Amino acid sequence: MHTTSDNLLTICNLHTHFYTEDGVVKALNGVNLEIKRGEVLGLVGESGSGKSVTALSILRLIQDPPGKIIQGEIWFDGDNLLEYPIERMCTEVRGGKIAMIFQDPMTSLNPILRVGAQVAEAIKIHQRVGWKAALQRAIGMMKRVGIPAAEMRAVAYPHQFSGGMKQRIMISMGLSCNPQLLIADEPTTALDVTIQAQILEEMKQIQVETGASILLITHDLGVIGEMADRVAVMYAGNIVEYTAADTLFTTPKHPYTQGLLNCFPEATARKSQLEPIQGIVPNLVHPPTGCRFHPRCKLAMPVCSARAPALQEVAPGHQVSCWLYEDEGVPPANLSGGQVS
Amino acid sequence: MTSQPLLQVRELSKYFPVTSGTVFTHKVGDIKAVDRISFDLYAGETLGLVGESGCGKTTTGRVMLKLIEPSGGQILYNGHDITPLNKKAMAPLRREMQIIFQDPYASLNPRLTVGEAIGEPLVAHGLATRAQAKEQVLALLQVVGLAPFHYNRYPHEFSGGQRQRVGIARTLVLHPKLVVADEPVSALDVSIRAQIINLLQRIQSEFHLTFLFISHDLGVVRHLSDRVVVMYLGRLAELAATDQLFAEPKHPYTQALLSAVPSVKQRKQRRRLVLTGEVPTPFNPPQGCRFHTRCPLAMDICHTVEPAWHDTGDGHFVACHLYT
Numbered sequence: 001m002h003t004t005s006d007n008l009l010t011i012c013n014l015h016t017h018f019y020t021e022d023g024v025v026k027a028l029n030g031v032n033l034e035i036k037r038g039e040v041l042g043l044v045g046e047s048g049s050g051k052s053v054t055a056l057s058i059l060r061l062i063q064d065p066p067g068k069i070i071q072g073e074i075w076f077d078g079d080n081l082l083e084y085p086i087e088r089m090c091t092e093v094r095g096g097k098i099a100m101i102f103q104d105p106m107t108s109l110n111p112i113l114r115v116g117a118q119v120a121e122a123i124k125i126h127q128r129v130g131w132k133a134a135l136q137r138a139i140g141m142m143k144r145v146g147i148p149a150a151e152m153r154a155v156a157y158p159h160q161f162s163g164g165m166k167q168r169i170m171i172s173m174g175l176s177c178n179p180q181l182l183i184a185d186e187p188t189t190a191l192d193v194t195i196q197a198q199i200l201e202e203m204k205q206i207q208v209e210t211g212a213s214i215l216l217i218t219h220d221l222g223v224i225g226e227m228a229d230r231v232a233v234m235y236a237g238n239i240v241e242y243t244a245a246d247t248l249f250t251t252p253k254h255p256y257t258q259g260l261l262n263c264f265p266e267a268t269a270r271k272s273q274l275e276p277i278q279g280i281v282p283n284l285v286h287p288p289t290g291c292r293f294h295p296r297c298k299l300a301m302p303v304c305s306a307r308a309p310a311l312q313e314v315a316p317g318h319q320v321s322c323w324l325y326e327d328e329g330v331p332p333a334n335l336s337g338g339q340v341s
Numbered sequence: 342m343t344s345q346p347l348l349q350v351r352e353l354s355k356y357f358p359v360t361s362g363t364v365f366t367h368k369v370g371d372i373k374a375v376d377r378i379s380f381d382l383y384a385g386e387t388l389g390l391v392g393e394s395g396c397g398k399t400t401t402g403r404v405m406l407k408l409i410e411p412s413g414g415q416i417l418y419n420g421h422d423i424t425p426l427n428k429k430a431m432a433p434l435r436r437e438m439q440i441i442f443q444d445p446y447a448s449l450n451p452r453l454t455v456g457e458a459i460g461e462p463l464v465a466h467g468l469a470t471r472a473q474a475k476e477q478v479l480a481l482l483q484v485v486g487l488a489p490f491h492y493n494r495y496p497h498e499f500s501g502g503q504r505q506r507v508g509i510a511r512t513l514v515l516h517p518k519l520v521v522a523d524e525p526v527s528a529l530d531v532s533i534r535a536q537i538i539n540l541l542q543r544i545q546s547e548f549h550l551t552f553l554f555i556s557h558d559l560g561v562v563r564h565l566s567d568r569v570v571v572m573y574l575g576r577l578a579e580l581a582a583t584d585q586l587f588a589e590p591k592h593p594y595t596q597a598l599l600s601a602v603p604s605v606k607q608r609k610q611r612r613r614l615v616l617t618g619e620v621p622t623p624f625n626p627p628q629g630c631r632f633h634t635r636c637p638l639a640m641d642i643c644h645t646v647e648p649a650w651h652d653t654g655d656g657h658f659v660a661c662h663l664y665t
Contacts, residue, residue, distance in 0.1 A: 046530040162619055192393040192557065194616045197601035201615055219531060222560075222603030263535035265564030266604065270583065273542065274564075276535030280500055 007075075008181055008213050009035040009058070014072030016050075016057050019065060023285040027053045029237035029292070031072070032311060035181065040207060040214045042228030042245065044221060044260075048281050049234040051217045055183045058215075059098060060089050077180065096126040099174035103186035105166035109158040116142070116154025119173045126177040141172040146202055164195035171199070175206060182207075185217045200226055221264060225249060230317075233257050236282055236292040239311060243318040253320040255297050291323065299324060346381040346417075347519060347551050348405065353378050353414035355397075355404045359624060372623050374400040376575040377414065379650060380658075382519070387545065387552040389566030389583070391559060391598070393620055397575045398555045402521040405553065406438045407431060418519075436466055439517040443524035445504030449496040456482075456492035459511045466515065474514075481510045484547070485540060502533035509540065513548060521553045526561060538565065559602050563587055568656075571595045574631040575623050577650060580658040591659045594632050630662065638663065 016028040028050050035041045045051050056062050057069055060081065074081040081093065094100075102108045110118055119138035124131060135154070142150040145168045158166060167187060174182055184203070188196040204227065207214055216227055224231055224245060231248045233241040233256065241254040252258045259277035279296040282288055288295050294304035303323050311321040356371035375397045382388050392398050403409050405416060407423065415424050423434065442448040449458055459481060460474030469477070479489050485506040496504060505525060512520055522541065526534045538561065545552060556562050562569055563583055570580040571592065579592040590596045600614040618635045621627055627634050633643040642662050650660045 046532060164619060192620075193559070193601040194393060194597060195619065196603070197615050198617075200603070220603065221531075226603040260531060263531045264560060265535075265538065266560045270564055271542070273539050274535040276539065277532040278536075280502065280533065281530070 006036050007034050008037045008077065009033075009215075010073075010075040011054070011058070012073040012075070014054070014057060014074065015070045016053050016062060016067060017070050018067045020285075025284045026287060027067075027237055027284060028057065028072075029287070031234075031237070031239055033232055033239060033242075035213050035215055036230075037180075037213060038211050039229045040216055040227050042224040042231040043215060043217045043234060044219065044224050044231060045234035046219060046281055048236075048284070050237045051219075051234055052185055054234070055100065055185050055215065055217055058183065059094055059100060060084075060086070061094075091125070095122045095174075095179075096177050097179055098181045098183065099177065099179040100183040101167075101170050101174045101185065101187050103189055105163060105170050105190065108170060109166060111158055113157075114155050115158060115161070115169050119154075119169065119176055122173055123176050138172070138176060141176045142169065144206070145169075145172045145175070146198070147172070164191055164199065167191060167199055168202070171203065171206075175210070175212075178210065179212055181213045181215065183215045183217070186219070187216075188223065189218065189220070196223075203227070221249075221261065233260070236287060237284060238292060238308075238321060239319075240293065240322070241320050242311065247315075247318055253314060253318065253325060254293075254322050255299050255324070256293050259296075259298075291321075345384050347384040347419065348382040349415075349417040349420075350381070350405060351379050351415040351417070353401075353404060353416060354412045355400050355409065356412040370624060373575045373626060374623060375404060376626075378572075378575075378577045379414075380570055380577065380580055382551060382553060384518075384551055385549060386567040387554050387565050389562035389569040390553060390555045390572060391557060391562050391569060392572035393557065393598075395574075395620060395623065396572045397623070398557075398572055399523055401572070402440065402523050402553060402555050406440060406519075406521055408440070432466070436462075436468075436515045437518045439512040439515065439520050441505075441508050441512050441520060441522040441525045443527055445501055445508050445528065446496075448508055449504060451496055454493050454495055455487075455499070455507050458496070459507060459514055462511065462515050468515075477514060478510070481513055484513070484544065485510045486536075500533075501529055502536060505529060505537050506540065509537075509544065513544060516548065517550065519551045519553075521555065523555045524557070525554075527556065527558065534561075541565065559599065571598065574620060574626055576631055576660065577658070578632065578660055580656075582656065585655070585657060591653065591657065591664060592632075592661050593636050593638050593663075597635075597637075630660075 011031055011033040014028050014031040018025040018027055031054055043051050058074055062069060069082060116135055116138050119141060120134040123129065123137050124134040139150045139154050142154060147153055147165060147168050188199050191199065218224060228245045231243060231245050232239050235256050241257045252261055262275045265274065277296050282292060290305040290307050291309055294300040301323060309321045309323045311319045313319050314325045353375060354377050355375040356373050358368050359370050359372055360366045361369045390398050390401065404411050411424060415422055418434065456478050460471065460478045463469040463474040464471055479492060482489060482491055487503065487506055526537050529537060544550065554562060554565055566583050568580065569583050569586045571578045573594050579595045590599055597614045597616045616635050621634060629645045630643040630648050633639040640662060648660045648662045648665065650658060652658050653664050
């Protein structure tokens, strides 16, 4: 009932907290998210908004202690991942049905293992094939992501590769077991623009070939514009806006999204003053009451500091959590409520 | 903008020697981080310097200010050759040349309060005592958008954006004329980045600064710069007025670089010129034009003859055989 056939992943009312010395960091505060089959969903926000925590929560890779998923459901292909025993997450889900590419390819490869072996390892575990067959498939995967002379390069060590090539290795590792969902956490942030362009092209092509869904996490709205079908904007542990990528750039509704787009120099005249969002991202140990954006919001009203707005549909497929649009929409049926402050 | 060059760089080079062997170390070659580059920096302008990592942007900024000694070429400041000057002779000029660093976390001394850190250049140059410096520092805190009570705080109590404000205040305290800003907003979040970009624009007009703005972010460079220079593997590829460079890039590398930037505006409307391959190593750069290994338009001559850096008209400089 929680998953329709075109939704691969549905996150309902997810709360993840971190218990630190300074207090409880409420990193996720009722996140609702759907990823359809075969789509690229962009998840955008500033540092500390909860993008990576969302990704790690899906794979249940939140370090405990200090972190804990305290509430919520993550429906993947008909099952609630939060009810899986951890062994099943390891053998079946992580690296198998759901793969993840991390931001920093420099530190996420094992420096003392040959790269071919690192890619083959996942294939051997998840597809239960012999070492030789796994290595062959690994080399095939490496070719597919654009590593020249893959047979020869497979026996090289990570330090012998450039940043872009390391990220290709990570992508080939992620894709090696034909995942249904690929989570890419800032996959090109550490790379130069010309290399970023190459990697994005390859990810797009592979996505079309395999039909996998991608959850693309980034702070770069340019990358979102380039890649995503739909976009979720996160702020301080909440999804504040959720819509088709084209709509986000043409008619952003949430004041935070509008502010974020205004921060991009290319949107304004050269040498003019930008209109930045004032202030800084709030401390999530003591988040603001009501709407978490209200202290920085130009359009804040009395109600904003009192009660948190719910994510509601203001146009077909366009959801916003903001009191400005309260009259325009109705809460979507299966995603109502959800946010507590 | 006046037409007087504040700083002229002529055939400037910086080579880093590469040695081999542990006991009998011997030089095996040079990394040509910056190789015979020439450009002018006019008083009051912002010159953007763009390129990919490892192309020599940061080295250019440092060697230009003589923070590291050049291996060859000349630097003229206000028409005077400052290349042969020693440390002592440079000292009075240092006040006029400052640098803002990329990483606001690493560039502040954790043991100094922010007020002391900002006032330190005044004390170091013998322009004021600590007590005298305080007044100027408090005024500067206002200018960069911090409050007087921040004076006695330590860097760890500040966010990244605030630290960059401190870095900017420290640059301004000596009233410099020339400021090299080395990726000043790259480490910052989008909303904070916009605040700092505004601040940089404001202090430029208030303090009449000349900026060399180093960045790999073409959006930011386009917004802030009057002219832009593109660097590839230690050499200059193209230099032009900002609007001209973005509207009609001449060098194939500039064209590729511009088309590689993911854009908020022209979503899915344009054809991309995706470069194949990666930047070669500056230890053993390609013969002829350094870009020919990745250039989609490479000709025979590009493999052997290095293209000359020349003005194609209106101060639009390019180094490419297509335009000779």
